[in-house]
Amino acid sequence: MTVIGLDDTDSRSEGMCTTYLASRLAARIEAADGRVDRRLLIRLNPAVAHKTRGNAALALHTDLPAAEAVEFACEEIDTLAIGTDARTSPGFVVAPGDPTAIPDAVSDFARRALREQLDLSTAIGLADDAGYSHRGWAGEGCAVRGRGRIGALAAVGAWHAFDEWTTEHIAYREFDRCGTPRAVDETAVFDAAASAYPTVWDTVDRGAGETVCVPNAPGPILFGIRGDDSAAVERVAADIAAADTTEPVDCSATFLTNQGTDHHLTAGRIGALREGRSYRVDGVVSEPPETRRGGHVFFTLENPETAAAVACVAFEPTKRFRDHVRAFRVGDRLTVCGEHTDGTIKLEKFAVRSLVRTERVTPTCPDCGRRMKSAGRDQGYRCRDCSTVGKDKVPRQVERALEIGWYEVPPSARRHIAKPLVRGGFDAPSHRER
Numbered sequence: 001m002t003v004i005g006l007d008d009t010d011s012r013s014e015g016m017c018t019t020y021l022a023s024r025l026a027a028r029i030e031a032a033d034g035r036v037d038r039r040l041l042i043r044l045n046p047a048v049a050h051k052t053r054g055n056a057a058l059a060l061h062t063d064l065p066a067a068e069a070v071e072f073a074c075e076e077i078d079t080l081a082i083g084t085d086a087r088t089s090p091g092f093v094v095a096p097g098d099p100t101a102i103p104d105a106v107s108d109f110a111r112r113a114l115r116e117q118l119d120l121s122t123a124i125g126l127a128d129d130a131g132y133s134h135r136g137w138a139g140e141g142c143a144v145r146g147r148g149r150i151g152a153l154a155a156v157g158a159w160h161a162f163d164e165w166t167t168e169h170i171a172y173r174e175f176d177r178c179g180t181p182r183a184v185d186e187t188a189v190f191d192a193a194a195s196a197y198p199t200v201w202d203t204v205d206r207g208a209g210e211t212v213c214v215p216n217a218p219g220p221i222l223f224g225i226r227g228d229d230s231a232a233v234e235r236v237a238a239d240i241a242a243a244d245t246t247e248p249v250d251c252s253a254t255f256l257t258n259q260g261t262d263h264h265l266t267a268g269r270i271g272a273l274r275e276g277r278s279y280r281v282d283g284v285v286s287e288p289p290e291t292r293r294g295g296h297v298f299f300t301l302e303n304p305e306t307a308a309a310v311a312c313v314a315f316e317p318t319k320r321f322r323d324h325v326r327a328f329r330v331g332d333r334l335t336v337c338g339e340h341t342d343g344t345i346k347l348e349k350f351a352v353r354s355l356v357r358t359e360r361v362t363p364t365c366p367d368c369g370r371r372m373k374s375a376g377r378d379q380g381y382r383c384r385d386c387s388t389v390g391k392d393k394v395p396r397q398v399e400r401a402l403e404i405g406w407y408e409v410p411p412s413a414r415r416h417i418a419k420p421l422v423r424g425g426f427d428a429p430s431h432r433e434r
């Protein structure tokens with residue numbers, strides 16, 4: 001067996017997609033009578049600055065001898081990778097042997113690649129120690145050659161490192177249509193999505209009436225169907241492809257992925273959060289939500305034991321999720337999840353642990369029912385008309401729009417690696433978006 005890891009072949013402006021390059025490489029292997037047993041689509045640390053979009057890396061598990069795998073990978077990257085973008089830094093790593101017999105140092109690297117910022121020199125050192133072949137390229141003007149070897153090595157280690165897998169079936173466009181508007185039958189997408197939910201998830205955003213499975217970026221993907229079961233995602237994809245107004249599907253592939261797993265999150269503590277990592281953090285709302293320019297909603301969360309605080313934000317594209325965030329009150333206890341960068345947690349989901357149910361208000365007069373006035377500093381309250389007095393503010397019930405449990409961003413704003421609530425396994429009731 002041979003494992004081929006690939007990464008960083010595409011460009012935000014020029015298109016391409018490493019999943020497509022991996023699919024072409026797989027087709028090439030099969031045309032040479034090789035077998036491709038598995039295709040992995042691995043999402044890495046979403047906080048990495050130089051990612052193109054979703055920080056994906058790819059691995060193929062094949063029976064092709066390593067030397068041929070190297071030759072084929074070089075040819076496909078030479079032909080397809082974008083060479084004109086200074087941000088594109090393609091690379092591959094080829095590991096001879098069984099994908100489960102990966103050295104611990106490499107599978108550990110794969111786990112860290114989801115949560116930390118790693119160096120190219122570390123990746124190259126590990127690949128050399130393990131006796132792997134690797135090669136790097138650099139887009140025009142790119143100062144780093146073969147940064148993609150970080151993701152490629154992580155993809156090589158992934159099968160050994162992780163034990164929870166979801167699936168995505170990707171349908172590709174005819175190549176000369178790339179860059180033109182995509183034609184995908186919306187009714188077929190909504191019908192197929194409904195027929196397979198919740199095994200198949202994040203195909204559409206029902207609340208917004210949007211087809212989430214059809215990307216906007218330039219590039220060869222027509223649509224991608226995600227879920228827990230390969231047969232189910234393939235069925236949904238076939239229904240969409242069969243619709244009259246869907247453009248022809250050129251080729252397609254099913255990947256095993258770590259999408260929808262939350263494997264990027266680690267337990268964190270406010271006051272000890274590091275930049276460029278994603279956390280699950282407990283705290284108490286200490287400053288109320290405020291909607292700022294652009295529609296982003298900010299609030300402050302505090303560690304009640306240390307009084308350390310962190311800013312949290314629900315960005316504008318999270319749309320209706322922001323209404324839940326706007327409903328927070330100072331004193332609410334939460335668990336929040338998201339990436340921590342620039343000292344701010346970018347919310348992906350949160351759990352309400354307890355809600356403030358009362359507030360202290362000026363007392364009303366028991367005789368006339370009107371609100372009392374302050375009788376002076378530390379002198380309590382008085383009714384000007386009836387002369388009745390009240391010592392302190394009194395508790396009043398507040399209506400809350402939130403309930404205990406987990407809330408999430410809608411499918412249209414979901415990060416690839418974030419776990420949709422519908423997948424289950426959460427420690428409180430789920431208020432799902434679909």
Ligand code: ATP
Binds near residue numbers: 050089152
């Ligand atoms: P797309 O989703 O469109 O395929 P992308 O978002 O995957 O693109 P890439 O073009 O692959 O983005 O760029 C990501 C780069 O970051 C790659 O070079 C990859 O090796 C590197 N990288 C991935 N994870 C880490 C990490 N944890 N630390 C440092 N670099 C990383």
